[in-house]
Amino acid sequence: MADTVDPLRVVAVPDSFKGSATAAEVAAGIEAGVRAACDNAGRPVEITVVPFADGGEGTLQALLSAWGEEARSVPTVDALGRPVSARFGISPDGRLGVIEAAESNGLPLIDDAEFEPMRAGTRGVAALVEAVLDRGVSEILLCIGGSATTDAGAGLLAGLGARLLDADGEELPDGGGALAQLDRIDLTGLDQRLHRISWRVACDVTNPLLGPRGAAAVFGPQKGADEDQVRQLDDALDRFARTLLDDPExxxxxxGMGAAGGMPLVLHGVLGAELLPGAELVADVLDLRPTLAAADLVVTGEGRLDEQSLNGKVIDTIRRLTPATTPVVVLAGEVALDAAQLADRGLIAFSIAPGPRTLSELRTETHDQLRRVAQSVTAVFLSGARRSPPTETTESPA
Incomplete structure (x- = not known):
């Protein structure tokens, strides 16, 4: 009976290299390198490509790439109320709608204008929600990172039919600053479909809504708020929460309430959304655990591998979801962890930089360098792997 060799089962599950390559592009480079090494060694290979993300910016595209689906788009407004086209996604079975809030309220959309932290609002996200509801989904996955807003989702709520009123019964303008004048909230006009679906929110920060670790204090300065505006926004968010909720405390x-300018206040407090760690939520949506469990080798990656990577981000999540006996190799533009730190987490890491390079040079070489290093890593793995003997039994190995 002729010897047979089982295929090498590889999972390529990287994050994006921000500014250089999308997760799908990184995965394609890894796949090319793995296939080249296996071809050279005469080893059959089964490679599963899963572009990944941690629930922040890039998650929509990662999920669409993994599903082989195209993005849909809808006209809406950015954080300053200017017209913009924003994308959303629908899962292949039509059950799940995916929204990346930064498509409408993200900082990159307003980098051509002066930041207005008191006026920036989330109303534009409402058009994305309505578009997804119109497709008949039963669940919405909302990714909220990268926002330019600090209004705790007040604009989103207003865009979905609520009325935020001052003491004279006039509707408030958009923005966190206007919430200082809030007197009452009328929710009777809310789209009733909002309560007929389930909501999950990808959230990777643990900040509360208010105080020195809250949405305004920690993230407001990144959105243009000075010290006085931070205090005003914190007070305004407090007023909004106490007006909106029966049991605000x-x-x-x-x-997590302080994420994305406090947007979870509305999502959780009014719509009943479940807040979950972003990377684990994406893994759940993609049903990644059985894929990783079946792998002989897992190759992941991100632009910079550092201590943050080990705290609930993509690399950390992939390692925790992969069986301890399966090697997890990280390819990165820069590796800022030492051997002891890597060994402690059960990781093997390689930089794809071949030598001194400028960032612009590395960006143009990303695919080729990923392919090169992935090929070398796979070749080393194959050289150390034992050839499986032929077997007459169907019993699975323990």
């Missing part, structure tokens, strides 16, 4: 200090 149970929500205000909940971990």
């Amino acid at each position: 149970s929500v205000i200090d909940k971990p």
